[in-house]
Amino acid sequence: MRQFSRRSFIAGTAGLGLAASMPTVRARASGARRVAVFGGGMSGLVVAHELAERGFSVDVFDARPVLGGKARSFGVPGSAAGGRPELPAEHGFRFFPGFYRNVPDSMRRVPFPGNPDGVLDNLRRISAIGDQDGFGGAASSGPGRSIAGFLPSDAPNADPGRLDDPAYLRELLKESAAQFAVTPMDRLPGEMADFARCVAVYVTSSTQRRRAVWDNVSWWDFLHAAQKSTYFQQTIANMTTMGLVAVKPQICSVSSAGNIVEAFLWNVLLPLPGPDDAPVARFLNGPTSQVWIDPWVSELRRLGVRFHLNYRLDALSVDGARVRGARVVDGSGTARSVDADYFVSAIPVDRATGVLTAPAVLRADPSLEGIRDLRTEWMNGLMIYLRQPLQVARGVLGVLDHPWTLSAVSQAHLWSRGISGYGNGQVNEIVSVDISTWDRPGMTTTTKPARECTREEIFTEVWATLVQRFGPYDPSLAPANLHSWFLDPAITFDGGVVRNAEPLTVQTVGTWSKRPKGPTAIGNLFVAGDWIQTNANVVSMEGANEGGRIVAQAVLDAAGVAAEPVVRYDYYVPPQLDGLKALDAQRLAAGQPNIFES
Ligand SMILES: Cc1cc2nc3c(=O)[nH]c(=O)nc-3n(C[C@H](O)[C@H](O)[C@H](O)COP(=O)(O)OP(=O)(O)OC[C@H]3O[C@@H](n4cnc5c(N)ncnc54)[C@H](O)[C@@H]3O)c2cc1C
Incomplete structure (x- = not known):
C-alpha cells in the first residue's frame, strides 16, 4: 500500500483555479492540526469549512468525482448542444424551509459575485404558496379532485404573549391546522381539531418526554391515523413524513416528524426575532452545484482545503483508543493510506456501517454497534423537461393520494438564467419530481411498484x-x-434487478440512542452526517449541516484549541412555551401524561 503524499495532491489540484483572495471570516487558531474528512456532501463540507476557518489543515476525500453528495446537481449526459451546457438534473429538488438556520449561515459565508450575502442571496424567498411574484402550486387528492394556481394562505396571527395559556394555544393550533389540510374542499374539522391537539402535545413536550417517550412511538399511532379518514392519512399523516423525508408514518418516530411540524408551525406563525427571519419556503435561482456547491468548494480551496476525488474510505486502522490511519481506495482499485491527527467519517450510513462496525473499531467503541439497526429508504428524482413553462400549476406540485408519494417543483420562474440556455435550447421548463415511495403499487398506468418498473414505466406513470x-x-x-x-442515475437496472446507490436514512421509531453523537469513544474519530443525533433530528440538509457543526466543535475540543466556538443553531421555538415544557417534565417524572393528552 502506498503512503498518501499530500505534496502530490497539492500539485494535482493546483490547476483547478482558486477564488480571489479575501479576508478570513473567523479568527484562525494557532497551531494547525491535520484533519481527514471522508465524504464531501453537506456534512463533510461544513466540517471542512468550520475547521479550515480556524486554521486546521483539512483534506476531504470523496468516493465520487463530484462534491455535494445528495444535494449536488449534475448534467444530463449527451444533452449539450450548440455550445450550451448539458440540461441540469438533480437527485431531488432542493427545498430550504424558512426555519433552516445552519444552512443559511454556511451559505452567507460563501462569496458569490454581486451578492452581499454570498450564495445565500441565490435563494428565492417565497413568503407563501400564492406569493405576489407568481409562485403558486397545485395539489390533487384524486382524479377530478385537484386545485391549481394560487393556494389560499391565511395563517392566523399568533400572540406570543399568550402562548403560555393552554386554551389559547389549543385554539391557535386548531385554526392553523386547517391550513395544513391543503385543499379547502376536503377539510375535516373534527380530524383537524384532533391533529391540532396532537401538535399541542408535541410542542409542549419536554426534551425528556421527546427522548424517552416520543422517540419510541410512531407518527401514525400518535395521530391515531388508523381511525381517521383516507384523506387525513394521505395529507396529514403521509405527506408530513413521506413527502418530506421519505419515511412512512407507520415507522417514523414522533420525535422526528414532530420536529418538522413544530419548526414549520412557528416559522409560519411567528417572525423570528432579529435579522434571520425567513419566509416559509426558499428555492435556489439556478442549478444547485452552479449557484451554491461549486462556489463553496472554491471558497474552501481558498481557505486551504484540499479535495481528493474518487477516493473511497475503505477501512480505519485502530490501535487501542486511537485511529492510526485510514485506507482509501481510488477508482482503479488502488489502496492508499491516509495519515492525519483527526479522522471524520461524513459518509452515509449505508456506506459507513462496514467501516464503523469493523471489529477493531467496535472494540474501542461498542456503542457504534447500534448503527447496524439504522434503516434507509428510497427517495429519488425524476426530471421532466418541457418546451413551454407551466402557466397555472407552477410552483410546488403534490399528488397526495398517489402511492408513490409524488411531489415536484417547477423551476422556470425560480431561475435567474433562462432554462433555454441549457441543452439544445428548446427546453423552457424543468419539473423536478421526487418519488418518495418505491414499494407500493402505481395507480395511473401501472399497478407495479416503482422498484419493479423499468425506467420508461416509471416516467410514464409519473407523467x-x-x-x-x-x-x-x-x-x-x-x-x-x-x-x-x-x-x-443513482437508480440502476442490471439484469432485472433495480438498485439505488444513494438511499436516504430514515429516522424510525426507537433509533435515537443507536445513532452516533459526533465524537466517539475513540479520541480522534468523529462521525458526521444527516443521520447522527442532532437537535433538528430530521434527515435533511439542515440536519447534515448541524451534524457537521457538532463534529467541528468536537474536533476543536479534542485538539484543545482556543478558537471561536462553532455556532450551532436550533430552529426557533417561542420561549413563552418554556413554562409548559417545565410542567411537562415534572408530569413525566410523576408518571403523568402531557396536559393535552386526552
Ligand atoms: C430525493 C431527495 C430529495 C431531498 N430533498 C431535500 C430538500 O429539499 N431539502 C433538504 O433539506 N434535504 C433534502 N434531502 C436530504 C438531503 O439531501 C440530505 O439529507 C443531505 O444532503 C445529506 O448530506 P450528508 O453530507 O449527510 O450526506 P451525502 O449528501 O450523502 O454526502 C455523503 C458524501 O460521501 C461520499 N461517500 C460515500 N461513501 C464514501 C466513502 N466510502 N468514502 C468517501 N466518500 C464517500 C458520497 O459520494 C457523498 O458525496 C433530500 C434527499 C433526497 C434523497
Missing part, C-alpha cells in the same frame, strides 16, 4: 399522473409540450 391531475388546469402539462426526461 400520466401529472397530466391527468393538472392537465385540465394547465395547457403546458400536455404530451405535445414534453421535450424529454431523465431518471436519477
Whole structure:
C-alpha cells in the first residue's frame, strides 16, 4: 500500500483555479492540526469549512468525482448542444424551509459575485404558496379532485404573549391546522381539531418526554391515523413524513416528524426575532452545484482545503483508543493510506456501517454497534423537461393520494438564467419530481411498484399522473409540450434487478440512542452526517449541516484549541412555551401524561 503524499495532491489540484483572495471570516487558531474528512456532501463540507476557518489543515476525500453528495446537481449526459451546457438534473429538488438556520449561515459565508450575502442571496424567498411574484402550486387528492394556481394562505396571527395559556394555544393550533389540510374542499374539522391537539402535545413536550417517550412511538399511532379518514392519512399523516423525508408514518418516530411540524408551525406563525427571519419556503435561482456547491468548494480551496476525488474510505486502522490511519481506495482499485491527527467519517450510513462496525473499531467503541439497526429508504428524482413553462400549476406540485408519494417543483420562474440556455435550447421548463415511495403499487398506468418498473414505466406513470391531475388546469402539462426526461442515475437496472446507490436514512421509531453523537469513544474519530443525533433530528440538509457543526466543535475540543466556538443553531421555538415544557417534565417524572393528552 502506498503512503498518501499530500505534496502530490497539492500539485494535482493546483490547476483547478482558486477564488480571489479575501479576508478570513473567523479568527484562525494557532497551531494547525491535520484533519481527514471522508465524504464531501453537506456534512463533510461544513466540517471542512468550520475547521479550515480556524486554521486546521483539512483534506476531504470523496468516493465520487463530484462534491455535494445528495444535494449536488449534475448534467444530463449527451444533452449539450450548440455550445450550451448539458440540461441540469438533480437527485431531488432542493427545498430550504424558512426555519433552516445552519444552512443559511454556511451559505452567507460563501462569496458569490454581486451578492452581499454570498450564495445565500441565490435563494428565492417565497413568503407563501400564492406569493405576489407568481409562485403558486397545485395539489390533487384524486382524479377530478385537484386545485391549481394560487393556494389560499391565511395563517392566523399568533400572540406570543399568550402562548403560555393552554386554551389559547389549543385554539391557535386548531385554526392553523386547517391550513395544513391543503385543499379547502376536503377539510375535516373534527380530524383537524384532533391533529391540532396532537401538535399541542408535541410542542409542549419536554426534551425528556421527546427522548424517552416520543422517540419510541410512531407518527401514525400518535395521530391515531388508523381511525381517521383516507384523506387525513394521505395529507396529514403521509405527506408530513413521506413527502418530506421519505419515511412512512407507520415507522417514523414522533420525535422526528414532530420536529418538522413544530419548526414549520412557528416559522409560519411567528417572525423570528432579529435579522434571520425567513419566509416559509426558499428555492435556489439556478442549478444547485452552479449557484451554491461549486462556489463553496472554491471558497474552501481558498481557505486551504484540499479535495481528493474518487477516493473511497475503505477501512480505519485502530490501535487501542486511537485511529492510526485510514485506507482509501481510488477508482482503479488502488489502496492508499491516509495519515492525519483527526479522522471524520461524513459518509452515509449505508456506506459507513462496514467501516464503523469493523471489529477493531467496535472494540474501542461498542456503542457504534447500534448503527447496524439504522434503516434507509428510497427517495429519488425524476426530471421532466418541457418546451413551454407551466402557466397555472407552477410552483410546488403534490399528488397526495398517489402511492408513490409524488411531489415536484417547477423551476422556470425560480431561475435567474433562462432554462433555454441549457441543452439544445428548446427546453423552457424543468419539473423536478421526487418519488418518495418505491414499494407500493402505481395507480395511473401501472399497478407495479416503482422498484419493479423499468425506467420508461416509471416516467410514464409519473407523467400520466401529472397530466391527468393538472392537465385540465394547465395547457403546458400536455404530451405535445414534453421535450424529454431523465431518471436519477443513482437508480440502476442490471439484469432485472433495480438498485439505488444513494438511499436516504430514515429516522424510525426507537433509533435515537443507536445513532452516533459526533465524537466517539475513540479520541480522534468523529462521525458526521444527516443521520447522527442532532437537535433538528430530521434527515435533511439542515440536519447534515448541524451534524457537521457538532463534529467541528468536537474536533476543536479534542485538539484543545482556543478558537471561536462553532455556532450551532436550533430552529426557533417561542420561549413563552418554556413554562409548559417545565410542567411537562415534572408530569413525566410523576408518571403523568402531557396536559393535552386526552
Ligand atoms: C430525493 C431527495 C430529495 C431531498 N430533498 C431535500 C430538500 O429539499 N431539502 C433538504 O433539506 N434535504 C433534502 N434531502 C436530504 C438531503 O439531501 C440530505 O439529507 C443531505 O444532503 C445529506 O448530506 P450528508 O453530507 O449527510 O450526506 P451525502 O449528501 O450523502 O454526502 C455523503 C458524501 O460521501 C461520499 N461517500 C460515500 N461513501 C464514501 C466513502 N466510502 N468514502 C468517501 N466518500 C464517500 C458520497 O459520494 C457523498 O458525496 C433530500 C434527499 C433526497 C434523497
